[in-house]
Amino acid sequence: DAKTTQPTSMDCAEGRAANLPCNHSTISGNEYVYWYRQIHSQGPQYIIHGLKNNETNEMASLIITEDRKSSTLILPHATLRDTAVYYCIVRFRSNDYKLSFGAGTTVTVRA
Amino acid sequence: GAVVSQHPSWVICKSGTSVKIECRSLDFQATTMFWYRQFPKQSLMLMATSNEGSKATYEQGVEKDKFLINHASLTLSTLTVTSAHPEDSSFYICSATYLGGDYEQYFGPGTRLTVT
Numbered sequence: 003d004a005k006t007t008q009p010t011s012m013d014c015a016e017g018r019a020a021n022l023p024c025n026h027s028t029i030s031g032n033e034y035v036y037w038y039r040q041i042h043s044q045g046p047q048y049i050i051h052g053l054k055n056n057e058t059n060e061m062a063s064l065i066i067t068e069d070r071k072s073s074t075l076i077l078p079h080a081t082l083r084d085t086a087v088y089y090c091i092v093r094f095r096s097n098d099y100k101l102s103f104g105a106g107t108t109v110t111v112r113a
Numbered sequence: 114g115a116v117v118s119q120h121p122s123w124v125i126c127k128s129g130t131s132v133k134i135e136c137r138s139l140d141f142q143a144t145t146m147f148w149y150r151q152f153p154k155q156s157l158m159l160m161a162t163s164n165e166g167s168k169a170t171y172e173q174g175v176e177k178d179k180f181l182i183n184h185a186s187l188t189l190s191t192l193t194v195t196s197a198h199p200e201d202s203s204f205y206i207c208s209a210t211y212l213g214g215d216y217e218q219y220f221g222p223g224t225r226l227t228v229t
Binding site: 040043044045046047048089095096098099100101102103104105106 | 117119144145147149156157158159162164204206208210216217218219220221222223225
């Protein structure tokens with residue numbers, strides 16, 4: 003598995019964009035970048051994923067550098083409900099793929 | 114769509130007893146189900162992977178005789194913690210992947226186990 007490196011924690015202001023970086027310098031060509039988040043005492047929630055191109059959905063945007071060694075998850079207008087631990091995971095796409103969760107980034111959105 | 118439920122959401126049991134946790138895919142057939150454990154302020158750790166009708170595959174360090182996994186159907190997997198001890202107190206989370214689907218893992222809400 004390619005390992006990822008994320009900052010331990012970050013604060014952001016409600017209503018502002020939150021930019022969460024992730025380094026994955028050993029990612030292989032067939033591995034995707036996935037982001038999940040876990041709100042306190044809940045199961046993880048899928049946010050977004052991508053291979054090479056930037057992606058956007060109703061929750062977030064994912065920017066992947068051209069060399070694919072790093073990525074940024076963008077929460078465009080953070081709300082208090084976005085306070086959670088965010089996990090960046092690189093993985094192959096298969097049904098029995100074992101996800102490996104690192105420590106993630108604890109994001110605290112402040113009013 | 115792709116909803117996974119767990120039952121119970123929390124359970125308290127006495128040391129030495131066994132407790133069963135159910136994981137159900139409510140609106141899809143799950144080809145594979147995964148069980149994770151999460152201690153306070155720690156990340157999720159994969160315990161085992163199970164496929165319907167097959168024996169579960171346990172991760173290194175996870176006692177298969179203590180954590181019994183039964184994946185009896187395409188919508189139900191159970192985790193039984195046998196002879197529970199206080200150190201087994203944890204947050205147990207299951208996930209499932211979609212038969213013929215998009216390779217995503219859909220997570221349940223988790224079960225908080227407290228062993229007294």
